[in-house]
Amino acid sequence: MTQKKIAVLGPGSWGTALSQVLNDNGHEVRIWGNVPEQITEINEKHTNTRYFSEVILDDKITGYNDLATALTDVDAILFVVPTKVTRLVAKQVAEVLDHKVVVMHASKGLEQGTHERISTILEEEIPADLRSDVVVVSGPSHAEETIVRDLTLITAASKNHEDAKYVQDLFSNDYFRLYTNDDVIGVETAAALKNVIAVGAGALHGLGFGDNAKAAIITRGLAEITRLGVAMGANPMTYIGLSGVGDLIVTGTSIHSRNWRAGDALGRGEKLADIEANMGMVIEGVSTTKVAYELSKMLQVEMPIVDTIYHVIYKDADIRESIIKLMRREGRPENEYIIEIKGLN
Known part of the structure; x- marks a missing residue:
């Protein structure tokens, strides 16, 4: 692919890592952020020490404070901002953008209040004549590993195959590989909901439970994610792919995951407010838990693990008592959720 000009909105850990991937592929990369000191550091020291203490970025990667500039x-825009500010940033983009671009996002969450997916927010706020169909970049990936060029395989999902293929070609190289997918709903719901399960998996670790419990919450968590996603219109097969079970495994088992670390701290008895203050990064799983809980009630989808995490986070339920209650639920067939999915389809 010939060199493209790419604006990466959000100089967090994932935005920085993806900027390096694009730069490695010969593209002109511009990172935009609203913290002047961070942008100055990127431009003058070629570092982003808030997230990567020992990584030196290529000096061709340029930071910007001014969005219009x-x-x-640019040929494409990549949104990598927290879910709670996606709509605000999209509005700002729509105000200054003066030509059509490919719009991508690599964020993982659902908007509180509206329950909307990120691609829907971008479609609502950026006029259709200024953008492509939105392409979702998602899958099992830790920024800490991508930034050191560890092998990573993820998904580019869009309703338009040509747009997904464009993004696949934009990012793919010797260490970073993308597959295309047309199930935007499935990829986005998997990306968002796995953060909730990762909080639960971390909490089990913090409480001292072992690998048996880890396998249980990941497997049954995937069942819940699939049930809700299919009720929202997703293809159930998406959840056994990279953006589904792949992302759930990497997020629900690793210390690199801020959602897992937050859950681990909860399990060890720390207060949520202290955890959020100490993390220094947005814990998407906390806000997504509330959205997932509300969606499950609206769509009448049974999600006992999500219910439990919601009541622990938002209702101060005792974690150990909640786990016992979860374990003592009435017995069910293991593949009940498959039967339900077939019924929906």
Whole structure:
């Protein structure tokens, strides 16, 4: 692919890592952020020490504080901002963008209040004549590993195959590989909901439970994610792919995951407010838990693990008592959720 100009909105850990991938592929990369000191550091020291203490970025990666300047003549825009500010940033983009671009996002969450997926927010706020069909970049990936060029395989999902193929070609190289997918609903719900299960998996670890419990929550968590996703219109097969079970495994088992670390701290008895203050990064699983809980009630989808995590986080339920209650639920057939999915389809 010939060199493209790419604006990466959000100089967090994942935005920085993806910027390096694009730069490695010969593209002109512009990182936009609203913290002047961070942008100055990127431009003058070629580091982003808030997230990567020992990584030196290529000096061709340029930071921008001014959004209009960052978007001048770009071919594509990659949103990597927290879910709670996605709509605000999209509105700002729509105000200054003056030409059509490919719009991508690599964030993982659902908007509180509206329960909307990120691609829906971008479609609502950025006029259709200024953008492609939104492409979702998602899958099992830790920024800490991608930034050191560890092998990573993820998904580019879009309703338009050509747009997904464009993004696949934009990112793919010797250490970073993308597969295309047309199930945007499935990929986005998997990306968002796995963060909730990761909080639960971390809490089990913090409480001292072992690998048996870890396998249980990941497997049954995937069943719940699939049930809700299919009720929202997703293809159930998506959840056994990279953006489904792949992302759930990597997020629900690793210390690199801020959601897992938050759950681990909860399990050890720390208060949520202290955990959020000490993390220094957005814990998407906390806000997504509330959205998932509300969606499950609206769509009448049974999600006992999500219910339990919701009541622990938002209702101060005792974790150990909640686990016992979860374990003592009435017995069910293991493949009941498969039967339900077939019924929906």
